[in-house]
Amino acid sequence: MVTRIHVGGDRAYDVLVGNDLDGELPGLIDGAARVAVLYSAPLRERAERIAAALPGVTPIEVPDAERGKTVAVAAQCWDELGKAGFTRTDVVVGVGGGAVTDLAGFVAASWLRGVRWVPVSTSLLGMVDASVGGKTGVNIDAGKNLVGAFHPPAGVLCDLDALTTLPPDDLTAGLAEVIKCGFIADPRILELVEGDPAGAADPAGRTLRELVERAIQVKADVVSVDLKESGLREILNYGHTLGHAIEKREKYTWKHGHAVSVGLIFAAALSRLSGRLDAATAARHRAVLDQVGLPTAYGQEAWTDLLSAMRVDKKTRAATLRFVVLDGLAKPGILTGPSEELLVEAYAEVAR
Numbered sequence: 001m002v003t004r005i006h007v008g009g010d011r012a013y014d015v016l017v018g019n020d021l022d023g024e025l026p027g028l029i030d031g032a033a034r035v036a037v038l039y040s041a042p043l044r045e046r047a048e049r050i051a052a053a054l055p056g057v058t059p060i061e062v063p064d065a066e067r068g069k070t071v072a073v074a075a076q077c078w079d080e081l082g083k084a085g086f087t088r089t090d091v092v093v094g095v096g097g098g099a100v101t102d103l104a105g106f107v108a109a110s111w112l113r114g115v116r117w118v119p120v121s122t123s124l125l126g127m128v129d130a131s132v133g134g135k136t137g138v139n140i141d142a143g144k145n146l147v148g149a150f151h152p153p154a155g156v157l158c159d160l161d162a163l164t165t166l167p168p169d170d171l172t173a174g175l176a177e178v179i180k181c182g183f184i185a186d187p188r189i190l191e192l193v194e195g196d197p198a199g200a201a202d203p204a205g206r207t208l209r210e211l212v213e214r215a216i217q218v219k220a221d222v223v224s225v226d227l228k229e230s231g232l233r234e235i236l237n238y239g240h241t242l243g244h245a246i247e248k249r250e251k252y253t254w255k256h257g258h259a260v261s262v263g264l265i266f267a268a269a270l271s272r273l274s275g276r277l278d279a280a281t282a283a284r285h286r287a288v289l290d291q292v293g294l295p296t297a298y299g300q301e302a303w304t305d306l307l308s309a310m311r312v313d314k315k316t317r318a319a320t321l322r323f324v325v326l327d328g329l330a331k332p333g334i335l336t337g338p339s340e341e342l343l344v345e346a347y348a349e350v351a352r
Ligand SMILES: NC(=O)c1ccc[n+]([C@@H]2O[C@H](COP(=O)([O-])OP(=O)(O)OC[C@H]3O[C@@H](n4cnc5c(N)ncnc54)[C@H](O)[C@@H]3O)[C@@H](O)[C@H]2O)c1
Pocket: 040, 042, 043, 064, 065, 066, 069, 096, 097, 098, 099, 100, 102, 122, 123, 124, 125, 126, 129, 130, 131, 132, 133, 134, 135, 136, 145, 162, 163, 164, 165, 166, 167, 170, 173, 174, 256, 257
C-alpha cells in the first residue's frame, strides 16, 4: 500500500511512502532528456538500479554523509552537469539520506537558477524531514546549512524497504526528528514511541511506518503554509539552535539527529525555566529520548563555543537570539532574547 501525503502551496507535490517505489520515479521526471543521479558509496547499488530505468543518466558519486554537504562538492556536481549539457528541462535525483538529498536539492536549486529535483530518501531522518519541505543547502565552517535555497522537489519517494539496510545508529538518529514532531504538534507520536520503543526502531514494523507517516504529515502541514519560514515554519527548528551549534563545534562529525536530541533537552529546559512549560512535559523529553537510546548530554566546557555558534543561527535577528520553546505539549512558541543567565541555567541540564 502506498500512502500519498500532499504538500500544498505554490509548488505543490506529493510524498509517497510505501515499499518498492522505484517504479514511481519515471513519472516524476517527465520530459527530462537527462537525469543526474547523486548518491554516496553506501547507496551505490540502489542508485545503479534506479539509474537503469532513467534516460541520459549522469551518475555522480559524492562523499558520504556531511563530508558531501560542502560548497566544494556542489561545485564538482555543477562541473558534471556542465559536461553533460544539462538543460532546464533536466532533473537531479538524490539517492540517500538527508546529507545527499540536501546537496542534490541545492545543486538543482542553483543550476541554471533552478531545475527540477527528486529526493529518493533512504534514511529515516531523510524520509520524515530532510526530503520534505524544500530546504536545500550545504554546511560551511561558519555554521550548519548557512548556504542554501528554498527549492521544493517535484515529488518525494520514501521507500520503507531502504530502512532495512540503514545502520541502526542512523535509524535512532532519525527518531530524534520524529520525537521532535511529537512534542511540537502530534503527541500521539510520543505515545507510540513510549509504548513500543523497540517497534519504533524496527525497520519492518507497523509502528515505524505509522511514525513515518505522522511525522511527514506534521512537516507537510507546516511547510504547505510557510515554505520560506516567515513564521510558523520556525517550529520545525525546535531543538536545533543548540543542535546545530554542537554539529558546528564537532566539525560536522556528529549525526544531526544526535545533536538535535541534545538540543531538545536544552529547549525543554529553556521552556521550563522561562516559566512556559510544566516540569512533567519537560522531563518527558529526557525519558523518551533515553528510551530509544539517543544522547541527552554534552560537555560543560563547550558552553562558550556553543553560545557563539548559536549567534549565527538563522532565527537570530540582529544580536537577539531566538529559540523555539513549548508553552505546553504541542504548543510551540518563540522565546526572544533570553538572558545569558537563563541560557547557562538551561545548559546545566544538558551538561549534568
Ligand atoms: N532539508 C531539511 O529540511 C533537513 C531536515 C532535517 C535534516 N536535514 C539534514 O539531513 C542530514 C542528516 O540526514 P541523515 O540522518 O539521513 O544522515 P546522512 O545523510 O548522513 O545518512 C546517514 C548515513 O546513513 C547512510 N545511509 C542512508 N540511507 C541508507 C540505507 N538505506 N542503507 C544504508 N546506509 C544508508 C548514509 O550513507 C550515511 O552514511 C543533515 O545534514 C541535516 O542537516 C535537512
